[in-house]
Amino acid sequence: xxxxxxxxxxxxxxxxxxxxxxxxxxxxxxxxxxxxxxxxxxxxxxxxxxxxxxxxxxxxxxxxxxxxxxxxxxxxxxxxxxxxxxxxxxxxxxxxxxxxxxxxxxxxxxxxxxxxxxxxxxxxxxxxxxxxxxxxxxxxxxxxxxxxxxxxxxxxxxxxxxxxxxxxxxxxxxxxxxxxxxxxxxxxxxxxxxxxxxxxxxxxxxxxxxxxxxxxxxxxxxxxxxxxxxxxxxxxxxxxxxxxxxxxxxxxxxxxxxxxxxxxxxxxxxxxxxxxxxxxxxxxxxxxxxxxxxxxxxxxxxxxxxxxxxxxxxxxxxxxxxxxxxxxxxxxxxxxxxxxxxx
Ligand code: SF4
Ligand code: SF4
Numbered sequence: 001x002x003x004x005x006x007x008x009x010x011x012x013x014x015x016x017x018x019x020x021x022x023x024x025x026x027x028x029x030x031x032x033x034x035x036x037x038x039x040x041x042x043x044x045x046x047x048x049x050x051x052x053x054x055x056x057x058x059x060x061x062x063x064x065x066x067x068x069x070x071x072x073x074x075x076x077x078x079x080x081x082x083x084x085x086x087x088x089x090x091x092x093x094x095x096x097x098x099x100x101x102x103x104x105x106x107x108x109x110x111x112x113x114x115x116x117x118x119x120x121x122x123x124x125x126x127x128x129x130x131x132x133x134x135x136x137x138x139x140x141x142x143x144x145x146x147x148x149x150x151x152x153x154x155x156x157x158x159x160x161x162x163x164x165x166x167x168x169x170x171x172x173x174x175x176x177x178x179x180x181x182x183x184x185x186x187x188x189x190x191x192x193x194x195x196x197x198x199x200x201x202x203x204x205x206x207x208x209x210x211x212x213x214x215x216x217x218x219x220x221x222x223x224x225x226x227x228x229x230x231x232x233x234x235x236x237x238x239x240x241x242x243x244x245x246x247x248x249x250x251x252x253x254x255x256x257x258x259x260x261x262x263x264x265x266x267x268x269x270x271x272x273x274x275x276x277x278x279x280x281x282x283x284x285x286x287x288x289x290x291x292x293x294x295x296x297x298x299x300x301x302x303x304x305x306x307x308x309x310x311x312x313x314x315x316x317x318x319x320x321x322x323x324x325x326x327x328x329x330x331x332x333x334x335x336x337x338x339x340x341x342x343x
Contacts, residue, residue: 001184020088064263068261081114086122089124089126096314129149137315137316142315147197164182223297234325247299250269
């Protein structure tokens with residue numbers, strides 16, 4: 001099996017960056033990392049997860065969709081789209097890798113979102129196993145194996161480097177000019193590393209989290225549960241949980257008049273915001289309780305109902321780490337599951 005020594009990572013990425021743009025996680029402040037364009041000798045973060053997910057590469061926070069200009073009394077349509085450059089995102093964890101399948105179900109079903117499709121067609125996902133999963137991780141609750149992530153190439157991490165398994169044609173093509181940096185090693189080391197990751201996951205505090213109380217067809221049982229009131233009571237509607245979430249995909253579209261032309265932008269939105277569902281005829285979700293309930297019902301009931309049972313959460317734990325009032329999907333799941341047992 002191919003192996004990349006830790007000491008050769010910089011040479012490997014430098015050579016890879018000659019063929020396509022590479023993005024790697026970089027530590028920006030203690031315990032906070034973000035994806036940035038790789039430059040030679042850039043120290044790659046040793047941390048587990050970036051603060052924001054790799055979703056940004058395919059569904060950016062702000063995007064100019066189209067423009068309009070009046071020319072000779074006619075409306076000229078300005079298409080800002082260009083063919084996207086080839087790129088690769090290095091160090092994506094199993095949870096985020098699974099999130100792309102969820103986003104694909106939204107953006108690649110008819111009518112296809114060609115902005116997203118363009119980026120997906122040009123981006124390779126280089127995933128990494130989780131050597132030190134965090135106490136906030138619960139991807140296994142959603143059937144994700146952090147020792148065997150999806151992706152174009154899987155990097156199985158060990159103390160001195162990574163076993164490398166290309167999983168797609170794109171992954172194999174990526175590795176072809178980089179063979180000189182790889183050595184041959186017995187695959188026993190990869191199996192040991194995977195086993196250690198799985199053992200660690202079993203010992204984490206959220207290892208036993210169950211999804212049995214949720215899924216398609218549970219709307220009637222869960223929608224009017226009284227616990228929504230206390231769960232949502234302290235929520236300040238900041239939207240942080242939706243912005244760090246790799247699977248949240250709501251957006252708003254607005255036109256801006258620049259004086260010379262009109263530009264239409266798509267920006268992330270949040271179901272936690274009070275004007276999210278505001279329409280000319282009024283707002284169907286008037287309280288934070290209704291907005292809060294929507295976020296969790298969508299991930300745990302509506303999404304699986306419409307997508308063959310797949311949940312809209314990948315257990316990345318970002319919302320556990322970032323909510324200013326320490327509310328999160330795990331507390332919602334535990335509270336509603338416990339209440340269900342008592343009923
Ligand atoms: S809901 Fe929370 S744990 Fe689930 S994918 Fe989104 S940020 Fe991660
Ligand atoms: S649950 Fe937390 S992070 Fe999400 S909107 Fe409410 S206060 Fe903000």
